[in-house]
Amino acid sequence: MHHYERRAFLKFFITYFVSVSLLILVAGFFYYIQMKDHLLKAEEFSMIEYARHIKLHLNMDGYRDSKYSHKFVKKPGKHIDIQNFTISDNSFMKYIPTKKPHYYLQIIKKKNTFNQKLFALKIRIWTLQLLLLLVFAFISYKLAKNALKPLQESILTLDKFAKDLIHDLNTPVTSIKLNMKLLEKKETYADSVALQRVKKSVETISELHENLTILLQEETFQLEQISLCKITQEIIQTQQQIHPNIRFTQECSNFTAKLNAHAIKQILQNIISNACKYNTQNGYVKIYTTKNSLCVQNSGPKIVNPEKIFERSYSSDKRSSGIGLDIVNRLAKAMRIEIKIESDNNSNKFVLTFML
Numbered sequence: 062m063h064h065y066e067r068r069a070f071l072k073f074f075i076t077y078f079v080s081v082s083l084l085i086l087v088a089g090f091f092y093y094i095q096m097k098d099h100l101l102k103a104e105e106f107s108m109i110e111y112a113r114h115i116k117l118h119l120n121m122d123g124y125r126d127s128k129y130s131h132k133f134v135k136k137p138g139k140h141i142d143i144q145n146f147t148i149s150d151n152s153f154m155k156y157i158p159t160k161k162p163h164y165y166l167q168i169i170k171k172k173n174t175f176n177q178k179l180f181a182l183k184i185r186i187w188t189l190q191l192l193l194l195l196v197f198a199f200i201s202y203k204l205a206k207n208a209l210k211p212l213q214e215s216i217l218t219l220d221k222f223a224k225d226l227i228h229d230l231n232t233p234v235t236s237i238k239l240n241m242k243l244l245e246k247k248e249t250y251a252d253s254v255a256l257q258r259v260k261k262s263v264e265t266i267s268e269l270h271e272n273l274t275i276l277l278q279e280e281t282f283q284l285e286q287i288s289l290c291k292i293t294q295e296i297i298q299t300q301q302q303i304h305p306n307i308r309f310t311q312e313c314s315n316f317t318a319k320l321n322a323h324a325i326k327q328i329l330q331n332i333i334s335n336a337c338k339y340n341t342q343n344g345y346v347k348i349y350t351t352k353n354s355l356c357v358q359n360s361g362p363k364i365v366n367p368e369k370i371f372e373r374s375y376s377s378d379k380r381s382s383g384i385g386l387d388i389v390n391r392l393a394k395a396m397r398i399e400i401k402i403e404s405d406n407n408s409n410k411f412v413l414t415f416m417l
Contacts, residue, residue, distance in 0.1 A: 078197060082194055089187075093182065100182070101175075105155060107170070108155045111124055111168055128170055130168075133159065133164055134164070134167045136165060141156045153172065154169050154170075237263050241263055283321060284321055285320070286318070287321075289329075289350075293311060293329055294311060296333050297309050297311060306343050307337055309346050309347075310346075313350050313355070320398075324392045324395070327388075328392050328393060331386065332413075335385070341361060344360035354413060354414045356410055358410040360407065364409050371390040
């Protein structure tokens with residue numbers, strides 16, 4: 062599952078599951094309140110029934126336990142509501158009117174049985190809610206998987222089309238590059254401005270072709286322990302030939318991470334190439350490591366809107382398509398690489414943090 066498919070799956074799953082979970086928890090809470098009220102009414106009714114047995118001198122065999130106690134109390138001049146029912150920490154209390162004026166039967170019942178019933182109610186509700194949450198978690202998982210199927214089918218169709226297109230472009234791009242080399246050897250065209258422009262455009266198309274080729278291999282990434290120092294050294298050797306006026310320094314030794322060799326090479330190729338293109342006259346490119354990070358620093362001008370440079374089609378340079386860094390960002394996310402940019406008036410620095 063691609064990282065963007067994983068994000069879509071998690072968004073659907075979390076949205077649906079959280080919504081249903083809140084409904085289940087709220088329903089359980091109101092059911093608990095209702096059942097607790099029902100238990101309290103049952104306790105009050107049992108105390109009224111106990112008082113009826115006392116007042117009518119009925120058989121008290123069913124009330125021989127120590128839960129109940131009673132006494133007659135006198136409350137002159139004070140009216141007691143017949144609905145009175147008092148709850149304390151350990152017991153319930155209720156006053157029942159008698160035939161004698163100002164005399165009431167005070168009934169006290171311990172809360173032991175009520176607390177046991179309330180605890181059993183809580184356990185029953187929590188158990189039921191847990192079972193419902195597990196059931197709906199499974200349903201959410203199935204629904205999220207089914208919801209992804211149309212997206213996955215569309216992506217597979219687009220990937221197939223893109224791969225076929227890139228494959229078909231490979232032949233004409235290679236042919237153009239070969240013919241460009243032949244034209245450069247002729248003195249008539251050696252200093253042609255038009256030819257240099259065409260050459261630049263061909264290089265851009267070739268670079269884009271390489272980026273897209275690597276990107277479309279994301280689903281079959283094979284990760285292995287890679288030496289980043291070796292890769293950066295190879296890229297520096299290539300860039301030194303293209304940019305002989307730039308001073309390269311590398312401070313890297315024994316820095317390895319679990320990555321895809323082609324993808325990380327393309328990421329570093331794009332970043333180091335940009336560090337060379339957007340540099341000052343006779344500037345520098347410095348590559349060094351700190352803990353689990355690789356830094357690429359150059360002496361180029363300050364980056365405008367550094368937070369936007371990874372957005373598709375954004376570029377501060379009209380000559381650039383802006384797709385290169387978007388592909389870099391996508392490849393980095395696929396390999397769990399975090400990229401940060403630090404920029405000021407004198408230098409720019411790309412910091413790549415790896416999961417070693």
